[in-house]
Structures are given as structure tokens and as C-alpha cells.
Amino acid sequence: MTTTAPSPSVTGTAPGTLLDFRNVAMQFPNGTIALRNVDLTVNRGEFVTVVGPSGCGKSTLLRIASGLEKASEGVAEVDTDRIGYVFQDATLLPWRSISKNVELLAELHHMPKAQRAAKAQEAIELVGLKGFEKNLPKQLSGGMRMRASLARSLTLEPELFLFDEPFGALDEITRERLNDELLRLFVEKQFAGLFITHSVSEAVYLSTKVIVMSGRPGSIVERFDVPFPMPRDPDIRFTPEFAELVGEVSHALREGHS
Numbered sequence: 001m002t003t004t005a006p007s008p009s010v011t012g013t014a015p016g017t018l019l020d021f022r023n024v025a026m027q028f029p030n031g032t033i034a035l036r037n038v039d040l041t042v043n044r045g046e047f048v049t050v051v052g053p054s055g056c057g058k059s060t061l062l063r064i065a066s067g068l069e070k071a072s073e074g075v076a077e078v079d080t081d082r083i084g085y086v087f088q089d090a091t092l093l094p095w096r097s098i099s100k101n102v103e104l105l106a107e108l109h110h111m112p113k114a115q116r117a118a119k120a121q122e123a124i125e126l127v128g129l130k131g132f133e134k135n136l137p138k139q140l141s142g143g144m145r146m147r148a149s150l151a152r153s154l155t156l157e158p159e160l161f162l163f164d165e166p167f168g169a170l171d172e173i174t175r176e177r178l179n180d181e182l183l184r185l186f187v188e189k190q191f192a193g194l195f196i197t198h199s200v201s202e203a204v205y206l207s208t209k210v211i212v213m214s215g216r217p218g219s220i221v222e223r224f225d226v227p228f229p230m231p232r233d234p235d236i237r238f239t240p241e242f243a244e245l246v247g248e249v250s251h252a253l254r255e256g257h258s
């Protein structure tokens with residue numbers, strides 16, 4: 001596939017572009033134009049976060065990346081079939097135990113039983129749910145359910161992870177803790193990330209790049225490189241440099257909205 005020059009990897013992974021959108025536009029059959037002129041790349045080793053006002057087309061962008069929707073114009077290339085998804089809702093099956101939920105994707109991919117059980121156990125331990133394998137989803141907190149959702153995707157060892165506001169419904173402390181755990185997984189598992197959030201500080205904290213979108217029809221108004229090294233020190237959030245970048249992104253968001 002044709003790619004733009006990848007930026008240097010921050011996690012030591014091989015360089016290369018996993019997602020490449022060129023001049024992507026989306027018009028739904030009812031006439032709603034959700035996206036226009038979107039140029040976006042996600043390279044190996046990158047964690048790219050998109051922020052933008054409600055209804056600007058962020059979820060549509062992710063659905064195009066996942067193959068659930070087809071762009072009405074432009075080129076949307078994804079150079080891997082190992083894609084992980086985490087949505088705002090953990091979407092666990094209520095009648096299945098946590099370990100059986102975490103095994104589900106591997107099961108759908110016809111992974112042999114013993115292998116998928118081992119993968120699920122490894123993923124459960126990675127997200128800090130050891131000891132809860134036999135519990136049902138309703139016996140877990142919202143944050144724990146989200147960890148299970150993450151674990152379910154990790155069993156397939158995704159190269160590209162798509163996140164649609166996964167922590168939006170959680171309280172601040174849980175959200176911060178999960179941000180730290182996600183960063184740890186990003187460094188350890190070396191997937192590339194495309195993340196959507198309404199929180200500018202979450203975007204800056206998690207990402208190597210932040211993309212700001214305008215109101216609908218969504219187009220990219222500004223891109224920011226986040227210079228803080230990985231693994232990221234949680235205290236970075238209390239530094240003037242961090243506050244300054246959050247301020248710049250917030251400003252671009254307000255400008256793009258008006």
C-alpha cells in the first residue's frame with residue numbers, strides 16, 4: 001500500500017503505517033454529511049487521539065477504520081486485520097463469566113480451546129482482573145467491566161486498537177487509573193492506537209498525537225505532536241508544559257467549533 005512517511009516509533013516497534021485515510025468524506029444516505037477532507041495516518045508506535053465537538057463524526061471515523069462503514073469519498077486503508085475495539089459500553093454477555101467473556105473473540109476466531117483459555121488468562125492478568133475470572137459482569141464495577149472488554153480484545157494481539165470513548169462513563173479516579181493502565185499496555189504490547197474522547201487532558205496524557213476536529217461536517221482543524229516521552233510519568237499532568245499543551249488543544253477545539 002502507499003503510505004506517507006512514518007514518524008519515528010516511540011515504543012521501538014517496526015516503522016510503518018497501519019491506517020491511512022486520504023481525503024475521506026462521509027455522506028449518509030439521508031444526506032447528512034458527517035466528514036469531509038479527512039487526511040489521517042496512524043503509524044506503528046503511535047497513539048493518536050481525536051477530539052471534537054459532539055456529532056462531528058468521530059465515531060463515524062472509527063467505524064470507517066473498522067470496516068463497519070464505507071467512506072463515500074476518498075481512500076481509507078487499514079494495513080492489518082488484527083484490529084481491537086473498545087467502545088463506551090463494555091458489551092459483555094451478562095450470562096457468561098468474565099473468563100468466558102474474555103475468551104469470546106478468540107472463540108469466534110476458532111482459536112483452539114486450550115490456547116484461548118491460556119490467552120484469556122494472560123489478558124485477564126494483564127488488565128488486573130486476576131481473581132475475578134468466575135464472576136459475572138454484573139458483579140464487577142464499571143471500570144472492571146471496561147478492563148474485561150480490553151482483555152477480550154487483547155487475546156487477539158491487535159496491531160491497531162480502536163477506542164471509542166471507552167472511559168467516558170467512569171468517575172475521574174477510575175478513569176485516571178485506566179489511562180495509566182492503557183499506557184502501560186501500549187508500551188508493553190506495542191499496538192498502535194486510535195482513540196476518541198471528549199476530554200482534552202485525557203487526549204494529551206495518552207497520546208503521541210492529538211487531532212482536533214471541527215463541528216459537523218467534521219474536518220481536521222489542527223494536529224498536535226505530544227512531546228512527552230513514553231512510558232509516561234503520571235506526574236506529567238501537573239507540569240506547566242502539560243497545562244500549556246492542554247490549553248492549546250482546547251483553544252483549537254473552541255476555534256474549530258465556532
Ligand SMILES: Nc1ncnc2c1ncn2[C@@H]1O[C@H](COP(=O)(O)OP(=O)(O)OP(=O)(O)O)[C@@H](O)[C@H]1O
Pocket residue numbers: 028029030032033034052053054055056057058059060061216
Ligand atoms: N447511520 C447514520 N445515518 C445518518 N446519519 C448518521 C448516521 N450515523 C451518524 N450520523 C450522523 O452523523 C453525524 C456524526 O455522527 P458521529 O456519531 O460520528 O459523531 P460523534 O462525533 O461521534 O458524536 P458524539 O461525540 O456525540 O458521540 C451526526 O450528525 C449523526 O447524527
